[in-house]
Amino acid sequence: QVQLVESGGGLVQAGGSLRLSCAASGRIFSINHMGWYRQAPAKQQRELVAVIFLSGSTNYADSVKGRFTISRDNAKNTVYLQMNSLKPEDTAAYYCNTVPKMNSYWGQGTQVTVSS
Numbered sequence: 001q002v003q004l005v006e007s008g009g010g011l012v013q014a015g016g017s018l019r020l021s022c023a024a025s026g027r028i029f030s031i032n033h034m035g036w037y038r039q040a041p042a043k044q045q046r047e048l049v050a051v052i053f054l055s056g057s058t059n060y061a062d063s064v065k066g067r068f069t070i071s072r073d074n075a076k077n078t079v080y081l082q083m084n085s086l087k088p089e090d091t092a093a094y095y096c097n098t099v100p101k102m103n104s105y106w107g108q109g110t111q112v113t114v115s116s
Helices: none
Strands: 004-007 010-013 018-024 033-039 047-052 058-060 068-073 078-083 092-099 110-115
Touching: 004 092, 018 033, 018 092, 018 110, 033 068, 033 078, 047 068, 058 068, 078 092
Parallel strands: 010 110
Antiparallel strands: 004 018, 018 078, 033 047, 033 092, 047 058, 068 078, 092 110
């Protein structure tokens, strides 16, 4: 059974930085593309904001490009999201999952709140 556990969220002022971590049981990192998703307050959909492919290449949503960096450590079964120059509109619950996502893999997420 796959379990994803996100951590590293918190309250930060605009312009600040946070680093999120996602640890997984099992070996899903080594056989799947991985992504960070976020769900903003009052929105029903989770938005994919960063992807890291098995090749190591990355892709980002336009809203975070140049500010967020996704990375992975397969030996530690962990994927990271470095978030710099945070904006109030980055406020959301952040989740990791495979790409494409598997509904059974969703963890509890980690809350990021950016104050203006």
